[in-house]
Amino acid sequence: MSRTETGKRTMYYGKGDVLVYRTFAEPLTEVTRIPESPFTGDGNVIMAMNVKVAVRGEAFLTSFTEGDNSMVVATDSMKNLIIRHAADYEGSTVEGFLYHIAGIFLKKYSHITTIELEADRLPFDGLSVASPDGGWRESGLVFRRSHNDHTSASVVVERAEGGVLTVRKQESLLTGxxxxxxxxxxxxxxxxxxxxxxxxxxxxxxxxxxxxxxxxxxxxxxxxxxxxxxxxxxxxxxxxxxxxxxxxxxxxxxxxxxxxxxxxxxxxxxxxxxxxxxxxxxxxxxxxxxxxxxxxxxxxxxxxxxxxxxxxxxxxxxxxxxxxxxxxxxxxxxxxxxxxxxxx
Ligand SMILES: O=c1[nH]c(=O)c2[nH]c(=O)[nH]c2[nH]1
CATH class of the missing domain: 3.10.270.10 (Urate Oxidase;)
Incomplete structure (x- = not known):
């Protein structure tokens, strides 16, 4: 048994700072109100994320030990996969997006056994504009990039017996x-x-x-x-x-x-x-x-x-x-x- 199988060898590779700007994603609506917060949902007009991906699998060993790239998915391709498949994400949360991407990787590349994804959402705040009736309304089109706290998420998905995808770890975060x-x-x-x-x-x-x-x-x-x-x-x-x-x-x-x-x-x-x-x-x-x-x-x-x-x-x-x-x-x-x- 190799050290990888015992979990002792560290072996992974991937891509960081994959920037995804998806507009008009599915709005987050089904949020249960709590007394401490006026938050009821997110229009998701801009779902912007900085994503990091790492993949693991025994098949990558020879890329490290022998320089054999025949099983290597270029990290540049990983970046492209993540960005392109933001187009077919039908959900409304960062957690859901990561799970969506994890599934695509694991189905496409059968030699990847585990995928780890994390994302920081880049917040864009909606702005108010004067409405003709003298009040104020959400522009809905113009946003201000915020450098305040933001949503983050991470997920580890692995291929279990019979090819079933299993979420091994999943965390949601408020960062910063x-x-x-x-x-x-x-x-x-x-x-x-x-x-x-x-x-x-x-x-x-x-x-x-x-x-x-x-x-x-x-x-x-x-x-x-x-x-x-x-x-x-x-x-x-x-x-x-x-x-x-x-x-x-x-x-x-x-x-x-x-x-x-x-x-x-x-x-x-x-x-x-x-x-x-x-x-x-x-x-x-x-x-x-x-x-x-x-x-x-x-x-x-x-x-x-x-x-x-x-x-x-x-x-x-x-x-x-x-x-x-x-x-x-x-x-x-x-x-x-x-x-x-x-x-x-
Ligand atoms: O809230 C605090 N916890 C500490 O343990 C600590 N120690 C310290 O010097 N200042 C503070 N403040």
């Missing part, structure tokens, strides 16, 4: 969220010893960078969101800033836990939610302008702190079971808000 709360965050009670110079603070301007990832109990909910079980990254984003607004956070660690509970509560169809956060808290230069709340800050000096945390529905059940009184109370508030929220 940057949130500042100018008042109402503390950081105190940490270990004080001979290495400690950081003062305790009851009120810091907490600036966080966040990547949030989530997986579904059934990945079909992400790939084909026809039954309203799609958790849109815009909704995840809105939950994050709502919880940040509501909570007086004692740390980023606890803040992301609270955001995670709310996400799992709102979307019982998710199995896991995962966080990567950075602390980019501004450095205070002027404590108070004329005795008021006004302050002056500057960019923090390096280095920066970070956190990683993942949570499952079991964490939500434990919190709701009362082990964390504060979390349980927050969940009750969230539940009552949900019952009042309109759904679509």
């Amino acid at each position: 969220l940057q949130l500042i709360k100018v008042k109402g965050s503390s950081f105190a009670g940490f270990i004080r010893d001979e290495y400690t110079t950081l003062p305790e603070t009851q009120d810091r301007p907490l600036f966080i960078w966040l990547n949030i990832g989530w997986t579904y109990k059934d990945e079909k909910d992400a790939i084909d969101p026809k039954n309203g079980s799609y958790a849109a990254s815009e909704q995840i984003r809105d939950i994050a800033h709502t919880v940040f607004h509501e909570a007086n956070s004692p740390s980023i660690q606890h803040l992301i836990y609270r955001i995670g509970l709310r996400i799992l509560e709102r979307f019982p169809q998710l199995a896991e939610v995962r966080f990567e956060s950075n602390n980019r808290t501004w450095e205070t230069v002027v404590e108070s302008v004329d005795g008021s709340d006004a302050r002056v800050y500057t960019e923090p000096r390096p280095p920066y702190g970070f956190q990683g945390f993942s949570m499952t529905q079991e964490d939500l059940a434990a919190a709701a079971g009362g082990e964390d009184g504060e979390a349980a109370a927050a969940l009750e508030t969230a539940a009552s808000e949900r019952s009042e929220a309109p759904t679509s």
Whole structure:
């Protein structure tokens, strides 16, 4: 048995920065409303993505060991396949697009055993124009490229026994969220010893960078969101800033836990939610302008702190079971808000 079959040898190749700009894709409509978010769907007039593909298979071994290219699909061809087949994608999500492309690769090239695809959606925001009746309306044609947070997704699909395609891993993400709360965050009670110079603070301007990832109990909910079980990254984003607004956070660690509970509560169809956060808290230069709340800050000096945390529905059940009184109370508030929220 070769090392590849035991999973020990690393062997893959592919293409990165494959830029796809598909216009007038199928609109995303069947989104279930949540109280934290006005998001109800996406017209998908522009579905722009930066895609990365990697393929694996024992058949590629001789291309590395002998320079035999007879089984090599040129990465340039991979790029062309991805871009051309954006034309026949009939779905409305990045996750679905990746699955569509994975299927085409695996059906076309029988020696590819596993394909890994990831994509960052390049956000284009719709713009308003004055309407003749004196109000405002969506242009629908003109968009502004945004460099804010965006949807990402990844999928690993493999060919199982009998040629059946199996999704081995699938993750949806909100990438590059940057949130500042100018008042109402503390950081105190940490270990004080001979290495400690950081003062305790009851009120810091907490600036966080966040990547949030989530997986579904059934990945079909992400790939084909026809039954309203799609958790849109815009909704995840809105939950994050709502919880940040509501909570007086004692740390980023606890803040992301609270955001995670709310996400799992709102979307019982998710199995896991995962966080990567950075602390980019501004450095205070002027404590108070004329005795008021006004302050002056500057960019923090390096280095920066970070956190990683993942949570499952079991964490939500434990919190709701009362082990964390504060979390349980927050969940009750969230539940009552949900019952009042309109759904679509
Ligand atoms: O939210 C925080 N968590 C930490 O672990 C930490 N450490 C630190 O210096 N500042 C902060 N802030």
